[in-house]
Amino acid sequence: MELMVKKKLVTCLQQAIIKAQQENNLASVTLPEVIIEHPQDPKHGDFASGLPLKLARTMKLPPLTIAKRITEYILPPPEIDKFSVASPGFINFTLSNDWLVKQIDSILTAGKSYANLTLGKGKQIQIEFVSVNPTGPLHVGHGRGAVLGSTLANTLAAAGYSVEKEYLLNDAGNQINVFGQSLYARYQQYLGNEISVPTDGYLGNYIIDLAKEIMQKEGKEFLTLPQDEAASQLGEIGVRKMTEEIKQDLQLINVEFDTWFSEKSLYRNKQYQRAMKLLQKGGYILKKDNAIWFESSLLGEDKDNVLVRSDGSPTYFASDIAYHYNKFLERKFNTVIDIWGADHQGHVPRMKAAIKALGKDPEQLKIVICQLVTLRRGKETIKISKRSGDIITLNELVSEVGADACRFFFLSRSADSQMDFDIELAKKQSTDNPVYYIQYAHARIASILHLAKQMKIDYGQGDVSLLTTEAELALIRRLILLPEIIEIVSNTLQPHRLPYYAQNLATAFHSFYKQCRVVSKDEELSKARLKLVNATQIALAKVLSLMGMASPEKM
RNA sequence: GCGCCUGUGGCUCAGUUGGAUAGAGCGCAGCCCUGCGGAGGCUGAGGUCGUGGGUUCAAAUCCCACCAGGCGUACCA
Numbered sequence: 303m304e305l306m307v308k309k310k311l312v313t314c315l316q317q318a319i320i321k322a323q324q325e326n327n328l329a330s331v332t333l334p335e336v337i338i339e340h341p342q343d344p345k346h347g348d349f350a351s352g353l354p355l356k357l358a359r360t361m362k363l364p365p366l367t368i369a370k371r372i373t374e375y376i377l378p379p380p381e382i383d384k385f386s387v388a389s390p391g392f393i394n395f396t397l398s399n400d401w402l403v404k405q406i407d408s409i410l411t412a413g414k415s416y417a418n419l420t421l422g423k424g425k426q427i428q429i430e431f432v433s434v435n436p437t438g439p440l441h442v443g444h445g446r447g448a449v450l451g452s453t454l455a456n457t458l459a460a461a462g463y464s465v466e467k468e469y470l471l472n473d474a475g476n477q478i479n480v481f482g483q484s485l486y487a488r489y490q491q492y493l494g495n496e497i498s499v500p501t502d503g504y505l506g507n508y509i510i511d512l513a514k515e516i517m518q519k520e521g522k523e524f525l526t527l528p529q530d531e532a533a534s535q536l537g538e539i540g541v542r543k544m545t546e547e548i549k550q551d552l553q554l555i556n557v558e559f560d561t562w563f564s565e566k567s568l569y570r571n572k573q574y575q576r577a578m579k580l581l582q583k584g585g586y587i588l589k590k591d592n593a594i595w596f597e598s599s600l601l602g603e604d605k606d607n608v609l610v611r612s613d614g615s616p617t618y619f620a621s622d623i624a625y626h627y628n629k630f631l632e633r634k635f636n637t638v639i640d641i642w643g644a645d646h647q648g649h650v651p652r653m654k655a656a657i658k659a660l661g662k663d664p665e666q667l668k669i670v671i672c673q674l675v676t677l678r679r680g681k682e683t684i685k686i687s688k689r690s691g692d693i694i695t696l697n698e699l700v701s702e703v704g705a706d707a708c709r710f711f712f713l714s715r716s717a718d719s720q721m722d723f724d725i726e727l728a729k730k731q732s733t734d735n736p737v738y739y740i741q742y743a744h745a746r747i748a749s750i751l752h753l754a755k756q757m758k759i760d761y762g763q764g765d766v767s768l769l770t771t772e773a774e775l776a777l778i779r780r781l782i783l784l785p786e787i788i789e790i791v792s793n794t795l796q797p798h799r800l801p802y803y804a805q806n807l808a809t810a811f812h813s814f815y816k817q818c819r820v821v822s823k824d825e826e827l828s829k830a831r832l833k834l835v836n837a838t839q840i841a842l843a844k845v846l847s848l849m850g851m852a853s854p855e856k857m
Numbered sequence: 858g859c860g861c862c863u864g865u866g867g868c869u870c871a872g873u874u875g876g877a878u879a880g881a882g883c884g885c886a887g888c889c890c891u892g893c894g895g896a897g898g899c900u901g902a903g904g905u906c907g908u909g910g911g912u913u914c915a916a917a918u919c920c921c922a923c924c925a926g927g928c929g930u931a932c933c934a
Contacts (some may be wrong), residue, residue: 352876611932618934648929742896816898
């Protein structure tokens with residue numbers, strides 16, 4: 303709705319200028335893209351364009367003069383009440399109250415589907431995130447990627463894309479071997495045999511617990527097997543258990559996947575072989591030093607990368623190429639989003655090169671890098687290392703801070719800024735956190751609507767034109783911005799705008815609530831305001847659900 | 858060394874892609890409970906946007922150099 307108005311204003315301005323040019327009132331220069339923005343100061347209206355400022359140079363006229371001449375030709379759409387010129391050269395537009403107020407009815411009619419867009423036109427889009435090796439529990443940094451990915455998925459779905467969420471389960475490869483060997487060592491140790499964990503092995507205490515658990519369930523039978531065989535079998539059991547744990551941890555923060563894709567299956571189902579063959583056909587394969595290389599230097603990369611080690615085992619890069627071969631060429635996803643931690647940043651250019659080598663446009667693979675999370679307890683920094691024993695798991699964080707606060711906190715920062723997560727502070731603030739402020743608004747509304755129900759007020763026929771105060775209109779102005787937020791998040795893949803919007807919406811509501819008594823003796827006004835309150839609840843619940851947070855009726 | 862990311866009030870962060878007096882939250886100083894949830898509302902103090910140049914009518918935003926932090930730069934993932 304609001305987006306439509308914005309689009310109308312673009313053409314409105316274009317037409318005005320063209321007409322002015324036809325009548326020789328403005329020089330006929332080529333027009334830059336017409337950008338409509340929201341002025342930060344509400345005094346300047348709902349929309350503004352600085353186009354005259356941009357035209358000043360080519361038209362060789364003062365911006366104000368250009369602005370004035372343009373406005374002479376403006377035929378505003380009906381949603382616009384007034385427009386004006388402001389120095390140094392803006393054209394400002396203000397929405398009509400009549401139109402604003404009517405949006406309440408549209409929101410109520412739309413209900414849960416309010417702010418859903420057709421932007422994606424049903425196009426398929428795959429988003430892969432978390433994909434942590436099942437060799438240990440999720441830690442806090444993984445939580446960030448999980449929250450980011452699931453929120454993006456929710457938002458893209460609302461924008462009209464057909465979204466598929468996927469987790470790549472690395473159940474093959476070197477790390478799994480190391481994991482199995484580590485587990486084997488702990489298993490032996492538990493049974494009293496002095497075997498040390500491999501030097502590059504996993505040292506976390508959870509391995510000890512895992513070994514103990516397996517021992518209790520499966521018994522001593524692995525002692526009879528040769529070490530490598532035992533380690534491999536133990537590894538398999540361990541991976542199964544860790545995967546279960548990861549799934550549960552993700553559920554705690556409201557993250558679910560459509561597909562758990564097995565890395566092993568890439569070899570079993572020959573995707574790996576086909577992908578390598580395709581690269582070979584393209585002439586990107588080189589044998590050197592007993593290893594097989596991907597000649598990424600042919601595609602503008604600094605250097606080549608190893609696909610198959612000299613011992614014959616494929617690298618993580620090779621298997622990731624096979625995986626993306628499968629995504630693009632076999633499952634035929636047109637757009638794929640990968641969310642990676644900053645520690646994979648070096649992997650980006652060569653992956654893009656690989657996509658090109660597979661014959662696809664690298665632009666079809668959108669990689670979101672999210673910066674690492676540093677944990678603190680007060681002043682003490684906690685190092686994150688999956689290999690050492692001292693880690694704060696996602697699970698621990700969630701039980702300390704709560705799932706909603708955790709999600710909100712992760713979302714509030716843009717992916718490319720590192721975050722300092724002070725657990726003490728997060729705990730301390732947990733009763734005075736923005737998340738409560740927002741959810742409180744929702745609960746307050748629920749309470750008001752409940753009261754209206756008790757009083758048997760049927761506000762279905764409420765007359766929204768009775769809403770005229772500034773607080774009411776300001777709230778409506780917030781409500782109608784949600785579709786645009788969803789559009790921006792979908793286009794930029796930056797979900798941190800959602801929590802900001804939610805906060806602003808809650809502020810507008812609380813302020814309205816203070817100034818306007820909703821259920822009062824004035825029956826007609828009450829009905830109109832109940833409609834507004836109901837619409838606000840719809841918008842609040844929508845953002846909260848996009849962010850994967852609860853919309854409590856009571857707190 | 859090279860590459861990517863970051864540097865904005867005391868703290869944590871936004872800033873709609875170059876525009877109007879740089880915005881929130883927390884914290885701080887005040888004020889507001891004879892009404893639907895005070896987990897609330899309102900007001901105020903606090904900024905040379907890391908530093909120095911440049912581009913132009915206009916720069917937190919673009920370019921260059923430098924400083925500081927994070928990550929990467931493997932036949933690890």
